[in-house]
Amino acid sequence: MTNAILSSGLEDYLECIYNHINSTGGVKAIQISKDLNVSRASVTDALHRLAEKQYINYERYGIIVITEKGVKKAEEIIDKHTILTKFFEQVLELDIDEASENACRIEHVITEQAFNKLKLFMKEKKVLVKT
């Protein structure tokens, strides 16, 4: 099963890894464990699972490197996160934390089709007419 779909959990790990690598060039397991509020053991486990599915390259005690496939996936997730957060902030007028929290939860379950429509909606800022 090296190519199975990513669970919400693994998506969170990947997103976290990508964000760190993107901003500081690297990331350590302990940081991920703090960010996601899980044990170091769970991180080790997740790294194995992500590597098995070829979203990252990684060896025992080694540095974490995202693959092409991983970057693509992470960017998709982050794109969803960004648009969803904007929707909750700008359209539903939630504060940033609540908006981000909902984005986190929904980014893993919204369908591609629905997300594309939402993206369009946010770009166009379509005007609704009261019926």
Next chain:
Amino acid sequence: MTNAILSSGLEDYLECIYNHINSTGGVKAIQISKDLNVSRASVTDALHRLAEKQYINYERYGIIVITEKGVKKAEEIIDKHTILTKFFEQVLELDIDEASENACRIEHVITEQAFNKLKLFMKEKKVLVKT
């Protein structure tokens, strides 16, 4: 743990049970198993868990009865489902199946606060201004 929060899975069972009871007065495990695409054994298991948390009353081979608490919870879930479906249909212009599918997925994870805002948004059909 008789009062723990309901997992997405259990929410689906409860929603299914409520809908059947509401429309035909009762429901059997086999129907739930068909609706949710799980084995009869999983249904039995879910009924135990729902009963333990006091969302339903139920005994071995007996009829399934929803408690006050269960009705309240089910109606909350269905309210979310309805509003979310409308949003995806009317605002994002998805077809009914895709709208419902997304509602199903999101109804279990959206926060109360976000949902209340969405509900308001759908009621007011607020006009957005392109920035």
Next chain:
DNA sequence: TCACAATGTTAAACCAATCTAACAAATATA
């Protein structure tokens, strides 16, 4: 009413994800 079909339950196994505790490796510092 009795046998068969349908439905429900149980046990045992499985899987993903988590944890703790013990241990190993790497890093920092005296």
Next chain:
DNA sequence: TATATTTGTTAGATTGGTTTAACATTGTGA
């Protein structure tokens, strides 16, 4: 450089949810 601290790994247990297969109960129609 030797040791102490930090970080990472492993093993083993736990939890929730699922399955299949065997069995129990209920319901139905000859």
